[in-house]
Amino acid sequence: MPELRKDPIIGRWVIISTERGKRPTHYSHVEKKVSPTACPFCPGNEAATPREIIAYRPDGSEPNHPGWTLRVVSNKYPALIIEGGLSREPVGIYDRMNGIGAHEVIIETPEHGLDLVDLSIKSFRDVLWAYRERHLDLQRDSRFKYILLFKNHGEAAGASVEHSHSQLIATPVIPKRVAEELKGAKKYYEYKERCIFCDIIRQEISDQDRLVAESDSFLAFAPYASRFPFETWLIPKAHISAYTDTDIDMYAELATIFKDILARLKAGLADPPFNFIIHTSPVGNEYKDFFHWHIEIIPKLTRVAGFEWGTGFYINPTRPEDASKFLRELTVPSSPTAK
C-alpha cells in the first residue's frame, strides 16, 4: 500500500510508493531504451496492461483487443491505488495516510513512433476529450480532492515508456503548488474583485511581447516570471474555472493551438523533452470566481535542477520576451499527421 506522508515543517504531502519497484540497488544512471517490439502500449499487446477503463473504437472492435484509436488503462505500477480508505493518523509528530487515489495512463495513439504533436487535429482532440471524460468520472469519488493530468515527453522529462501517452493522478490532497495558486488567486480576487488570470490575459494581449500564439478562444504566452526557458502557458481567454467546464465545441480549437505550440517547440528546440500539466480547479463551486484553468508547458532544457528543487528559487537564462519571439516567429513545417 503506498503511503502519503506530510512534511511537518512546510506541510507538503509526499507519496511514498515502493510498488513502483525501486530498491536501493536498482538505481542506475544508465539510460534505458524501451524496445518497440515488446511495447505494452501497442495494439496486439493489450494483455500487457491492466484492462481498459475507456477506449475509442471507431470500428466497434472488442475491448482489450486491437481496433482502438485511444485507450485509457490503469497504470501497471501505480503511485496510488484505488481500493481502501484514507486512515489519516499521527506518527509521533508526523502525519500519514494511505496512498489512495487513481493513476491512469492515456495511450494517445495506436501508432508506436508517433508523438502527440504528430496526431491529426481529430486525434489530438480525442486525447483532450479523454482527459475530460476521465476527469468527470473520477470527480464523483469524494475521496479525491484533486485530479492531475500531465504528460512527460522524453526520458529526461521522466517518460519511461516511449509510446506516446499522458497520465492522470487523482489525489486525496490538493498538491502544494495548486494550493498556492488557489490561495494567491483568491487573495487577488478578494482585493480586486477580478480574476488574476483574466487580468494577466488582458496585460499579455496589450503588451504583445510575450505572446506565442493566439486563436479565437485561447492564448499562449511565456509567463512574465517564467521559471524555465520557453515555458509556455495556454489558457482560455474567457473565464472558465475548470477544464471540464470548457464548452464542448472548444476542444477542437484547443487541439489546434496546442498542436501548433508543440510543433513550434519541436521545430525550434530540436524535439526537447518536456512536461505539460493541466492546472484546473478542484471539484467544488468555491473556486469558480477566482480560478481559471490553464496548461503549463515546460521544456526541459536546463539542468540546474537540484538547487531549484531545494530552494524554490529559479534562475532562467532566457528572457520570456526572447523565448516567445523565437517561438512566435518560427516557420513551422507542416508535420506529418496520422489519420
Next chain:
Amino acid sequence: MPELRKDPIIGRWVIISTERGKRPTHYSHVEKKVSPTACPFCPGNEAATPREIIAYRPDGSEPNHPGWTLRVVSNKYPALIIEGGLSREPVGIYDRMNGIGAHEVIIETPEHGLDLVDLSIKSFRDVLWAYRERHLDLQRDSRFKYILLFKNHGEAAGASVEHSHSQLIATPVIPKRVAEELKGAKKYYEYKERCIFCDIIRQEISDQDRLVAESDSFLAFAPYASRFPFETWLIPKAHISAYTDTDIDMYAELATIFKDILARLKAGLADPPFNFIIHTSPVGNEYKDFFHWHIEIIPKLTRVAGFEWGTGFYINPTRPEDASKFLRELTVPSSPTAK
C-alpha cells in the same frame, strides 16, 4: 543587468539572467565534457577566473597565483551582480527589481579530479570554514536578505565545471522554500513554544529507523516525508539558528560526519549526482527561537522531474526507512584522501 521578476499568482521570485549566455539556439541535449587541461579552477589558470575574494595559502604565496589550497572567486557568469540598487517597480500588474546580489564560487581543492568527499578532514573543514567566512562578510550588506550556500555534484545535478566547487548566492529576497520553512517553523513555535527541528531530532533519535549517522553534536537522517530517494538531512543536535553561530570547535566534527555521509552515498549509489543546500536563518534576531540550521543533501537518482516541478507533488519510490538502513549499514571503504 539580471532581473528579478515576481510571479503574480504565488509570489515566487525568479532570476532572469541572460548574462549566463544562453540564446534560444544555444540549447542542446548533448552532454559536454570540460577539458581538464583548460580547467579555469586549476592552479596556474588563476587568470581564467575573476580575482580571488579570499584564498587559503599556507605557503604565503601571492594572490591569484598557485600555492592556494582553497580559493573563493566571483562567478564569471553571475546569476546576480554586485553593483547597483534594487529599483523595485511595477510592470503593469507585475513586479520587477534589478538582479542585485553576489554569486561566488568556492574552489574546494587545487587538485583536479578530487571530489569534496576525497578531501582530508582538514581540507573539508576549510571548505566549511570558507562558507562561514563568506557568509559573515556578505551579511553586512543590507541589500541582501538571504545567503545560499550549495553544491552541485555531477552534470545531472547541474555542475557545469568538473573541478570540485561549491557556490554562494546572496539574494535581495528570501527564496520561497526558505520562507515557507520559516513560516511553518514559526507557526509550530507559536503553538508549541518549541523548535520543530528540535522536536524532529528528538523523534528521530527515539525512532532510530531513519538515522544515517550520528556524532556528538550532529545527526544525519532521512526525513520522514523525503521527497527523493536517499534524501539526507544533516543537523546540529543543539538549537543553533544560523550556520555562522555554530561553535568554531564544531566545524571539524561537522566535516567528519559530512564526509562520512558523502562517502556512504558515493559507495552505495555509485557516485550519484547530488545537490546539497545549507538552510540557515536569514540575517536578524527574529528567527533565533524557531529556526534551526541544517544541510539538505539530495542525490539525483530519479527523473520524474517536470511533474514535481509543476505541482510540488513528489513521488518517492524508496521508503526513507529503507534508504537510511541501506546507508547506515554500508561498509564504507576508507577513501583516498588528499593532503
